[in-house]
């Protein structure tokens with residue numbers, strides 16, 4: 532956890548360049564109302580849209596989804612909540628061309644983050660895109676490049692960077708209260724899982740354009756239940772555990788906690804990554820013309836070797852019980868002065884190494900529903916647009932955090948460790964591993980170039 536002189540000089544040079552670039556964006560009036568659109572009208576997209584409406588700085592001009600049910604229910608909510616009557620679209624390219632939005636929220640599944648974000652900034656919009664930044668590392672690199680080329684603000688939805696207890700945990704660490712940190716353990720443990728029973732493949736509901744939903748990713752058979760269209764299967768929400776569309780729990784939850792490690796310690800990237808895991812409890816993945824299971828691991832560990840510390844990720848989706856006390860998600864920072872658990876709904880707690888000293892605690896301050904801090908992150912997004920500055924969850928920084936998750940997945944797939952050059956977004960001396968930094972897109976979609 533030491534900033535070397537070379538890196539300091541490089542980041543100082545980057546800050547000067549960033550300052551120059553962002554001055555061009557220019558300051559905008561706080562009274563301005565932004566033409567705002569949402570692409571991906573599911574669970575989290577609606578959570579963000581609600582805060583955008585509540586902030587009072589948006590006119591909602593367009594909604595886009597490939598599921599007409601999500602589109603209709605979101606339009607109804609917008610009309611009820613703020614009186615706007617947005618136009619609805621099945622294709623984000625039509626929305627961008629016809630509505631010329633100034634702000635676009637991207638709340639699609641992970642495999643659909645890159646192309647709409649890149650198209651939106653190229654069309655002149657500022658973007659609030661959900662984590663993880665991309666499904667493969669090359670997508671994230673292309674998104675950073677597109678954001679900088681278009682000189683737009685791109686905020687990523689890692690709201691923990693603005694949650695009051697996470698901010699105070701960072702201050703606690705950065706004022707030296709932990710001493711020297713040698714190790715961090717990040718984890719998400721959700722118990723109760725058993726063998727996964729394959730779900731039947733069925734015709735997608737008439738309201739869903741399944742080909743478009745799969746988009747640049749391979750087209751798997753649809754396996755949601757027509758009787759219960761909002762639960763189970765790949766869509767909605769279940770895509771997280773299907774590796775064609777997402778990257779399992781490490782790609783989903785891991786980004787939040789690994790980002791906390793980078794943000795709190797000031798580290799940028801590890802020099803080496805190794806990960807392993809599997810499905811001993813869920814069982815081998817199934818994919819036939821009749822039925823399928825998910826294919827993400829039911830547990831996984833990943834180790835990140837930094838210059839001055841080791842970071843570990845651990846996910847387990849079974850054996851949930853009270854054997855391990857405390858919160859089931861978060862990160863433990865281990866320092867010479869004690870151990871700090873930074874969690875979610877339970878805030879943070881510091882256990883000093885000197886047992887005569889008292890514990891220190893900080894409660895969480897989260898918004899409902901879903902215990903998040905989107906309101907604060909949206910306010911920062913508007914502030915960045917108005918003031919012409921980088922947002923708290925700037926695309927480049929969360930691209931780095933996303934890379935930690937994606938490198939873990941890549942190492943697990945390869946079955947060996949990889950040495951990482953974060954300055955170049957390249958794996959060292961390993962052409963086979965470097966090929967996995969991107970993937971072939973399903974036509975007609977084209978992989979974004981850096």
Ligand SMILES: NC(=O)c1ccc[n+]([C@@H]2O[C@H](COP(=O)([O-])OP(=O)(O)OC[C@H]3O[C@@H](n4cnc5c(N)ncnc54)[C@H](O)[C@@H]3O)[C@@H](O)[C@H]2O)c1
Nearest residue numbers: 571573574575596597598601638639641661662688767768
């Ligand atoms: N920051 C957080 O804490 C947080 C929490 C939850 C979800 N998320 C992220 O939000 C994203 C969405 O997750 P969700 O749980 O809301 O999923 P969801 O399935 O509820 O919603 C996704 C929506 O996108 C639509 N969609 C798919 N392809 C599309 C396309 N090409 N154009 C337009 N719409 C398309 C789907 O039909 C669906 O309605 C994920 O990337 C997830 O990681 C972030």
